[in-house]
Amino acid sequence: LNTTSADFTIVSGADLSQDSGIVADSIDVSGSGFKTNFTVTIKFDSANIAAASTNSDGEFSAAFTIPPTTAGNHAIVITDGSNSVTIPFTVEPGVMLNPATGHIGQSITIKGYAYAPSAPVTIKYDSSQVATATTDTTGSFEATFKVPSVKSGSHTITVSDGSTATESTFNVETQAPPVPELFKPIELGKAKSLAVLEWEDVSDPSGVNYRVQVAENEDFSSILVDEYGISESTYTLTEKLPMAGKKTPYYWRVKAIDGAANESAWSAPQTFTVGLPVWAIVLIAVGGVLVVLGGILFYTKVIN
Numbered sequence: 001l002n003t004t005s006a007d008f009t010i011v012s013g014a015d016l017s018q019d020s021g022i023v024a025d026s027i028d029v030s031g032s033g034f035k036t037n038f039t040v041t042i043k044f045d046s047a048n049i050a051a052a053s054t055n056s057d058g059e060f061s062a063a064f065t066i067p068p069t070t071a072g073n074h075a076i077v078i079t080d081g082s083n084s085v086t087i088p089f090t091v092e093p094g095v096m097l098n099p100a101t102g103h104i105g106q107s108i109t110i111k112g113y114a115y116a117p118s119a120p121v122t123i124k125y126d127s128s129q130v131a132t133a134t135t136d137t138t139g140s141f142e143a144t145f146k147v148p149s150v151k152s153g154s155h156t157i158t159v160s161d162g163s164t165a166t167e168s169t170f171n172v173e174t175q176a177p178p179v180p181e182l183f184k185p186i187e188l189g190k191a192k193s194l195a196v197l198e199w200e201d202v203s204d205p206s207g208v209n210y211r212v213q214v215a216e217n218e219d220f221s222s223i224l225v226d227e228y229g230i231s232e233s234t235y236t237l238t239e240k241l242p243m244a245g246k247k248t249p250y251y252w253r254v255k256a257i258d259g260a261a262n263e264s265a266w267s268a269p270q271t272f273t274v275g276l277p278v279w280a281i282v283l284i285a286v287g288g289v290l291v292v293l294g295g296i297l298f299y300t301k302v303i304n
Contacts, residue, residue, distance in 0.1 A: 012083040016076060019087075022094030023066050023113030023140070027076075030061040034080045043077040044069070044089075054080070066091060068140045071114035071164070093139070093166050095159055101171040103205035104259035106147045108170065115139040115161040124158040125170070126150065135161065147172065152260040177204035177256040179264045180233070185272035188249060193240035193274050199254045199267070201233040206259035214241075214252045218269065224250070228257075244274045 014031035021027065029052075034040050036058045042050040044067055052062035069091055076087040095112045102108065110131070115121055117139045123131040130145040139161075152174040158167050181200040185191045195214075202208060212235050214225035225237060244250055249271035256264040 012078075012080075012085050014078050014085040014087060016087055016089065020090035020092060021066055022092050023068050024096055025066045026063055027066065027089075028061070028063050029076070029078070030059070031078055031085065032057070032059045034058045034060065034078075034083050038080050040078055040080045043075075043079070045074055045077075068113055068138050070117060070139050093159075093161075093164050095157070095166065095168050097157065097168060097170055100169070101173065102147055103173045104147050104149055104207060106205070107144055108147060109142065109144050110157065110159070112141045112143075112159055113139065115141070115159070115164060119161045121159055121161045124160075126155050149259055152262050172260050173206065174260070174262060175204075176262040176264050177208050177258045178202045180210065180254045180256055180267050182252070182254060182267050182270045185270070187270050188246055189272050190275050191241075191272045193242070194237050195241060195250075195272065195274065196234065196236045197252055197254075198234045202256050202264075204256070204258040204262075206262070208256050208258050210235075210254055210256055212252065212254045213266075214250055216248075216250065218251055220251065220253070220269070225252075241274050246273055249273050 012031065012033035014029060017028035029042065031040065034054045036054055036056050038054050040052050040054060040060055041048055042052065042062065042064055047067065049067060050062055050064035052060040054060045071091055071093050074089050074091055076089050078085045091114050093114045095110055098109045110123060112121065115135050117135060117137050119135050121133050121135060121141055122129055123133070123143060123145065125145070125148055128148060130148065131143045133141040133143040135141045150172060152172045155170050155172060156167050157170050158165055180202050183200065184198040185195065197212060210230040210233065211228050212225065212230060213220060213223055216222040216224060227235060241250060251269045251271055253266045253269040255266045
């Protein structure tokens with residue numbers, strides 16, 4: 001019977017879920033070939049950032065977060081005191097937005113990492129500069145700005161230190177404001193020729209204004225008034241309306257539009273009439289006749 005023997009060395013090894021990223025990224029790590037049932041230490045360069053316990057086979061899995069640091073090449077070191085593995089990792093400039101979704105006028109905090117150390121940075125919302133800051137010795141900074149008046153949807157936040165520029169996305173809310181309820185004139189109510197229209201005051205995080213229309217027909221194909229950007233929940237017509245009775249009333253409706261250009265549906269239309277002023281009705285009642293000639297109202301008393 002012949003026998004042979006050989007030495008077999010178990011080599012420690014480890015893998016990362018990604019080999020580059022930005023500060024605050026969560027990185028998964030797994031390893032094998034370490035001491036069994038033992039604690040391994042995970043270092044970022046020379047700083048301890050996490051620990052994990054191996055199983056009976058010397059294997060482990062864990063996660064860690066990239067700490068604030070400068071851009072460029074770094075080392076992830078995993079050790080049990082006797083066995084060590086070093087894995088290169090590249091840190092890239094990047095930012096975190098809080099929140100990343102919001103409304104017009106909302107205050108946003110932006111934190112940036114791994115830019116040029118002790119350098120000025122500019123922050124743009126789309127093409128408009130909204131803030132500046134100065135990085136610390138690790139290239140980190142923090143600043144705040146308010147969301148400007150823009151349309152709803154995705155917008156680009158650009159941060160630049162003069163040599164490096166990065167982009168991230170901020171989403172402006174797309175929720176339309178509520179549909180206003182019409183108050184006055186009530187259905188088939190009588191209004192003055194310079195009618196005063198009133199409706200429900202609705203609210204929206206991005207602010208709200210109103211659009212009002214007055215038409216001669218129910219389908220609003222013949223519009224007499226179409227006013228935008230009304231800030232209050234009331235509007236007084238600027239041009240007099242001719243008289244209109246119940247058989248041929250005027251129709252009016254309102255919609256709300258928020259600061260991000262999200263529009264509500266039109267309110268259900270209501271009708272109103274425009275009649276003679278009280279003094280004219282009194283004159284007629286006492287036996288007079290009203291005649292309009294060339295836009296001038298004449299009163300003639302009827303004599304029997």
